[in-house]
Amino acid sequence: MHKLDKLKDEHRTLEDKILNLMSTTLYDQVNVQRLKKRKLQIKDEIIKLKTKLIPDIIA
DSSP, X not given: OHHHHHHHHHXXXXXXXXXXXXXXXXXXXXXXXXXXXXXXXXXXXHHHHHHHHSOOOOO
């Protein structure tokens, strides 16, 4: 669970950074796109870890 918590925390931190950057009138769009891409990568990792931790039970 430790890695999952770490990824969730990083995901939240990136969200905060993105919102802070976008709240300014002139912001670095390239940097925002880079952060958004990393955020999506982390979300994918979180989903993969959750899938491994919680077995898919289909009756």
